[in-house]
Amino acid sequence: MLITNQKLFNKGLMLMASFLCIFVSLFLPIWGGHGNGLDAADNMFNRLSKGSSYFIPGVQKQALELTGKSVTVTAKVKDAALAGRAVQNLVKAGATAEFKDGAVTYSGDLGTILTAALADADDLFNDRGQAVLDRYGMTEKNGEKTIAKAWWVVFDASVKELQKQKLIQEAKVVGQVNKRGLEPGYNFYGIASEKVLDNVLPLVGLLVFYVVYTMWYGYAIFDMFGGIGLGMGKPKVKSEA
Structure with a gap:
């Protein structure tokens, strides 16, 4: 390899070596807790996401407005275990x-049904999983998450069925119960909730680190290539004789 600028090449090599050292350290369990640097950052963003994802009270109001609305729905559910739990x-x-021929057919007050599902979602979101288990008399491991998943599966299949019955508003609310109630409750279960305003400095620090670290790598490559004569610059203009 022909090095035309040893000083510039050495600078790029030093930047690349230090970049790789930090890169490797991000995968080592030295950042606190039980994970590596990526886990620590991911956990922080999950906590912040949970702090801004509590939509359940608003959806509960929509569900209560459907109290007294009787429906009969046949929802196709492929997983027999979840179908049984949904029943x-x-x-x-x-x-x-009842579950028959690959479908759950149910009849009842839609508002009451959705409110019950949202009560489970709210308990999961607020890490009260035992309350969900006690409500249904379950003792199985992760049974609280199975309950929420069963609700989600039957509601997901119910949306189109309600639309076919021209119950558009009802279908919309059922979809909201899934997206803004059961999904956040299920996904954020067991994760602590934190507000962005309480974590401004760590958040800004991570963003600044990301920008600086990206530029770090870029300058390392730039200087190493410049050291072997592959730099960027304006082409020389030949002077005519």
Whole structure:
């Protein structure tokens, strides 16, 4: 390799070596807790995301507006285990339900059913999983998450069925219960909730580190290539004789 500028090349090599040292350290469990640097950053962003993802009270108001609205829905559910759990959920909510020929057919007060599902979602979101288990008399490991997943599966299949019945607003609310109630409750279960305003300095620090670290790598490559004569510059203009 022909080095035309040893000083510039050495500078780039030093930048690349230090970049790689930090890069490797990000995968080592030396950043506190039980994970590496990437885990620590991911956990922080998950906590901040949870702090700004509590939409359940608003969806509960929409569900309450459907109280007294009786529906009969046949929702196709492929997973027999989840279908059976969904039937138990629905019966607990006061509906009549059965699983037959790959579908859960249920009848009942839609507002009451959705409110029951949102109560489970709210408990999960606020890390009260035992309350969900006690409500259904379950003792299985991760049973609280199975309950929420069963609700999600039957509601997901119910949206199109309600639309076919021209119950557009009802279908919309059911979709909201899934997206803004059950999904956040399920996904953020067991994760601490923190506000962005309480973590401004760590958040800004991570963003600044990301920008600086990216430039760090770029300058390392730039200087190393410049050291072997592959730099960027204006082409020389030949003077005519």
